[in-house]
Amino acid sequence: MDKLRTLEIFIATCDGGSFAAAARLCSSDPSTVSKAISRLESQLGLTLFQRSTRQLRITTAGQCYARTVRKMLQDLTSCESELKYLNDSPSGTLRISSAVCYGHLYLRPLLKAFCRQYPDIRLELEISDLHVDIIDNDIDIALRTGYVKDSRLIARRLSPMDFLTCVSPDYLKNRGVPDCREDFNQHHWIGFRIKETQQLQPIFLPDDKGEYQPYELERTHITDDGEAMANMCADGLGFAQLPHFLAREGLNSGELVSLYPCFRVPQPDSGVFAIYPKRDYLPERVRVFIEFMTKALAGMGESPNHTWAEQWKPYLSRH
Structure with missing residues (x-):
């Protein structure tokens, strides 16, 4: 029997005044209650109750112990209620x-x-x-x-x-629109360096069938900050492939256009x-x-x- 259950039986015995009453309070039987109290007394090296054939009387040591145990159980119940409230309510x-x-x-x-x-x-x-x-x-x-x-x-x-191949309208006006992916070799490109791996984010461009494939391009500019990448693109420094949440503001404002439909990395x-x-x-x-x-x-x-x-x-x- 665990210690907490034993302490609950001890308090029930104090409140009930007998092993039989404690058994009813704890949904147990008098023999189990009596053995639990005896084990507790043995562990403490104290007599908690004076027993006779007619009555059960708590000792002075038992009264002192009961005050501490009662407060501990009340604090535990209060703590459990508070934690349950915090877990079950949006707070x-x-x-x-x-x-x-x-x-x-x-x-x-x-x-x-x-x-x-x-x-x-x-x-x-x-x-x-x-x-x-x-x-x-x-x-x-x-x-x-x-x-x-x-x-x-x-x-x-x-x-x-979703990724979009973005560029500023002014860049296209000044440098023209690439007709195929090979044309990108003649254009500026802004690369993104992944901080954790220090690797450059791959570039995917549509092939003759319109399917996106990895394409190796020299990056004219490189940054490890996504917002800087989007702003550099909007400032006309070159093409950039931006995730949808990074491209959204520039596309809505007209500072950016997406050359092709969006694509998802095949992963x-x-x-x-x-x-x-x-x-x-x-x-x-x-x-x-x-x-x-x-x-x-x-x-x-x-x-x-x-x-x-x-x-x-x-x-x-x-x-």
Whole structure:
């Protein structure tokens, strides 16, 4: 019998005044109660009850011990109730880690509405492209591009990651429109260096059948910051392949055009994911955040299998 159960029997014996009464309170039997009290006395080296054939009387040591045990059980119950409330209600601190570009361009603009809807949730927001261990760093949920293969984690896809081959209208006006992928060798290209691997992001261009294939091009300029890449592209420094969440603002404003229809990297694990620790009881603050993000993205034309970029009309189809 575990110690907590023994202490509960001890308090029931104090309150009931007999082993029989304690047995009824604990849904047990008098023999089990008597043995539990005897084991407790043996462990403590104290007599907690004076026994006779007619009555059970608590000793002075038993009274002192009962005060401490009663308070401990009350504190434990209070703590369990508070923790259950925090887990079952949208409240408490929500620690979010987000990839840099997605955090600035998609997440941050939504936070005001989220906090208005859930005023009892406090946010701790970490913006970084480094894939930190969210369990070791006590992070509730991470928004990441790409899939993390970790059996301790749940990865829920928020959307695919569609790429667009972007350029500024002024660049096309000054340098012309490439007719085929070989023509890109005569154009400027902005490359993206992945921070964790220090490798350049591959370039995919359509072949004669319109299927996207890797294509090796010299990068005129290179950056490891997605927003800088989009801004350099909008400033007319060359072509860039941007994920949909990075291209959206420039395309909507007209600072960028997409030369071709969007494409997805031929990789089954590609996408934008909400990643959180696997657990039996998901905190309500995490659940409502995922639900909020899903609804907000739906309003932007995005779902686990689609993005708005699929409907975007490419530059070449207009001219």
